[in-house]
Amino acid sequence: MTSSACHIDISHVSKIFGAGEPGEVVALRDVDLKIARGEFIALLGPSGCGKSTLLSLLAGFQTATSGALIQNGREISGPDASRTVVFQDYALFGWLTLQKNVEFGLKAKKVPKRERAEIARDFLARVQLSGFEDKLPHEVSGGMKQRAAIARAMAPDPEILLMDEPLGALDAQTRVLLQEEISRLSSESGKTVIFVTHGIDEAVFLADRVVVMSPRPGRIREIVTSRLPFPRTAEMRADPWFTSTVSNLWETLKPEWQKEDEQ
């Protein structure tokens, strides 16, 4: 990978909670990953393997204990609007309408009022929420909340979208539909996406590269590069490569996930 194509460079990153104290937790150890511009990365692994921690370091919410996270040749030192986050629990602002939620990042960017209303309406339309602009988050379903949260994250036109198990709280049908929408939106926008999940099929369905992590300490265990074209569509779930990759991953991950289950 040439340096100009390398959008994010994670090198030798470790994160230790409570370092030096008796109960220290090594959430990440020596994680190395280069991510190209426009790439869709799925971080896959059982819970507790440090996926959220890695995403939070990328967002700039936390700082690494050692190692560096570089974006466009510059170290990530705190949250900024070039990397927006979609959270599992949506984290929508409950007191704002969906429209105002989506406008939030634009307001922060000081986009004039009329323009930001227009952009927000456009993004809500793209996630199929036209007609729900004036609803409050608690008045719509979980799937709609997550759509709104995706629109909110995309509206300020970030370079990188960080998603932490965004579909984890949704029912199976909604999840499948939203997977396809996310694939469409991300390939349309060409943004770099880092998508945390513990669903094997979800990771294989969405990603250019599936980064498989394992716990205690959290580290990268293998990387699977996809052969499916973009955007991903429903039929690809029946593609032989898709099904065999999912079942192979399942076979290799099973022992670890069973172990986790027993604890």
Add this chain to the structure above:
Amino acid sequence: MTTQAVRPVLDAAGAVPEQKQAPAPRANSTGGRWRSRRTVALNVIGIGTMLLLWQGLTAAGAINSFLLPSPVAVLDSLWEMSKDGSLWVNLAASLKRVCVGYLMACAVGLTLGFICGWSQVVAELVRPIIEALRPIPPLAWVPIAILWFGLGDMSAYFLVFLGCLFPLFFGAYTAVRSIDRNQINAALCLGASRWLLFSSVLVPASLPIMMPNLRLALGIGWMCVVTAELIAAQTGLGYLIQQSRMLFQIQNVVAGMVAIGVVGFLMSAAVERIERRVNAWAPSERN
């Protein structure tokens, strides 16, 4: 008498933050009409019975009307005081004091509460001071208040301020601390400046949790103003009842007490209305 009336309320106020109030304590906002017709009927019957009994007992001479005048006599003197204007003048004086003291306490208490909720370091510096001052009832400050500010408005402002300060501080403090970290992170990654984060996220997110304390503080402020006026002022409803007592106009004393009760109830009802509106978005979003 007044000590006993005020103190338990203040203690209750102090205990509020520890109870970790739920943001939407009442479910009635979703339950349609907050009071059914039946409830209203029962309420009216209850209070009506009490008044009738009271009137009957005084008329029959079972209650010494010098010690407790009848409801009719009280109404009569309310009417008289309202006609000669003394009721309104004193009511206005009390209201002004509670407003000024309350707003001062909001400015100091909410600001300090927000800062302490945000910064652990400041919280550890400030909380011991607050904890040390909190158990002292406002009534115990009266001598100092008179010494510092003399009789009049300033003393009353000061006492109301003290009474309201702690519930307001703890309201803001607990509210900020209970805000969902992800909402703050969401705002930060969307590029929010400090000001936008404060005004568009911290304040609205904490309002539903703060509202019960805002209401509580107003109630305490109202009690404090009356207490202050009993001793340290020469106008106001508290002064009115104290003055009437010295003139042996007991029906005016009770009339003043009734006015205090009614105004206190109305203030609390008004804030509760606002509270319900503020909470409208909260219940299901924070499940």
